[in-house]
Amino acid sequence: MKKLKSVLLIAVLVGLSGCATTNKDPLEGVNRGIYKFNDVVDQYAMKPVAKAYKAVTPSPVRTGISNFFSNLGTLTTVVNDLLQLKFAQAFTDAGRFVINTTFGIAGFIDVASKDNIPKHQEDFGQTLGYWGVGSGPYLVLPILGPSTVRDAGGLAFDTVTSDPITYLHNTGQIRAHNQVRFVQFLDKRTQLLDAKDLVDDASIDPYAFMRDAYLQRRASQVQDGLVPSELLQDEFEPEDDEPAKATSAEQAVVADTVVLQSDAPIEDNAVALTSQAQPVAVEDNAVTPEPNTPDVAADITETPAATESQEALPPLLDQVSEQPAVEEEHVANVVAGVDETLLTLEAQEK
Numbered sequence: 001m002k003k004l005k006s007v008l009l010i011a012v013l014v015g016l017s018g019c020a021t022t023n024k025d026p027l028e029g030v031n032r033g034i035y036k037f038n039d040v041v042d043q044y045a046m047k048p049v050a051k052a053y054k055a056v057t058p059s060p061v062r063t064g065i066s067n068f069f070s071n072l073g074t075l076t077t078v079v080n081d082l083l084q085l086k087f088a089q090a091f092t093d094a095g096r097f098v099i100n101t102t103f104g105i106a107g108f109i110d111v112a113s114k115d116n117i118p119k120h121q122e123d124f125g126q127t128l129g130y131w132g133v134g135s136g137p138y139l140v141l142p143i144l145g146p147s148t149v150r151d152a153g154g155l156a157f158d159t160v161t162s163d164p165i166t167y168l169h170n171t172g173q174i175r176a177h178n179q180v181r182f183v184q185f186l187d188k189r190t191q192l193l194d195a196k197d198l199v200d201d202a203s204i205d206p207y208a209f210m211r212d213a214y215l216q217r218r219a220s221q222v223q224d225g226l227v228p229s230e231l232l233q234d235e236f237e238p239e240d241d242e243p244a245k246a247t248s249a250e251q252a253v254v255a256d257t258v259v260l261q262s263d264a265p266i267e268d269n270a271v272a273l274t275s276q277a278q279p280v281a282v283e284d285n286a287v288t289p290e291p292n293t294p295d296v297a298a299d300i301t302e303t304p305a306a307t308e309s310q311e312a313l314p315p316l317l318d319q320v321s322e323q324p325a326v327e328e329e330h331v332a333n334v335v336a337g338v339d340e341t342l343l344t345l346e347a348q349e350k
Contacts, residue, residue, distance in 0.1 A: 031139065031207075031211075032140075034142055038143060038145060047189070047196075049189075050186060050189045050190045053186055054193065064109070066191065067107055067108055067109065067110045068107045069187060069188075071096075071100045071106070071107025071110075073121070075162050076123060076158050076163065077122045078090050080127045080162075092117065093119075093120055096112040099111050099112045123151075123154050123155070124153075124154035124155075124157040125151035125154025125218070126222050129218075135148040135149070135150045135215070135219075136148050137149055146210055148215070148218070165181055168180065
């Protein structure tokens with residue numbers, strides 16, 4: 001009878017989660033009240049106990065207890081692997097459970113991780129999301145913390161069907177069930193000591209930070225870590241679209257202003273450069289120097305076809321053309337001097 005009531009409750013929660021809502025936190029007022037209650041209970045009860053447990057218990061013992069509860073949770077993962085038709089993953093997770101339960105001494109030693117066997121985590125909330133069920137409104141559960149309508153229903157389903165600790169309660173071992181459940185919760189709270197302190201110190205609104213982080217994490221888990229950025233932006237930041245567009249428009253205006261302001265100096269610099277060094281214009285294979293070009297360059301580069309009124313060669317070319325005549329006169333004078341010297345020597349010999 002109790003299981004039937006649980007199944008009916010899960011069906012109601014799943015039906016509510018199927019309703020499409022644009023606001024992911026329509027119960028924010030109630031959620032904030034529960035969040036404050038949880039924060040007070042955690043600050044004055046759970047957190048001091050967790051710190052004492054961490055200080056007293058050796059690290060290997062705490063690691064073994066964490067491995068034990070993680071190994072028990074593998075059964076829930078295997079069930080939901082099968083419900084999501086992930087048969088290869090279900091086979092791997094089942095192998096992890098068998099190896100750790102046998103060779104790892106009931107899971108206190110994580111032998112499978114040492115053998116590089118991958119570890120997965122699946123629950124019924126992820127299974128519902130895998131088959132297209134929406135997350136529904138955001139919820140903050142007493143003591144348990146952040147959740148959604150879909151995930152709360154999934155947690156109830158997993159607790160009733162695939163949680164081995166529940167079987168202690170079903171078999172009449174109420175005290176053992178409560179003790180094991182308390183140790184499980186204490187171990188989980190101890191693992192979150194540093195994370196909770198970081199959230200409280202770094203965020204202005206811890207409630208909003210916790211809500212957004214949880215919703216994004218669950219969306220990533222449902223999609224196996226492949227969540228498009230558009231999906232996260234549409235779901236969690238719908239009000240940031242218009243400011244983003246306005247910001248881009250403002251940036252375009254600023255860019256245009258910078259361009260307009262930079263036009264005048266660039267043109268002035270270009271005019272100054274062109275006035276200092278004027279290029280040589282070439283038209284119809286004729287080189288015509290600019291007025292500011294020195295005379296030597298004009299003498300070297302000018303050709304007979306450059307100007308129609310040319311009457312004489314440039315001075316430099318005239319000097320070049322007169323050089324052969326000067327050399328001939330010099331050679332003649334040298335020869336005459338040699339002849340006179342020979343004649344003088346002959347006269348002295350006689």
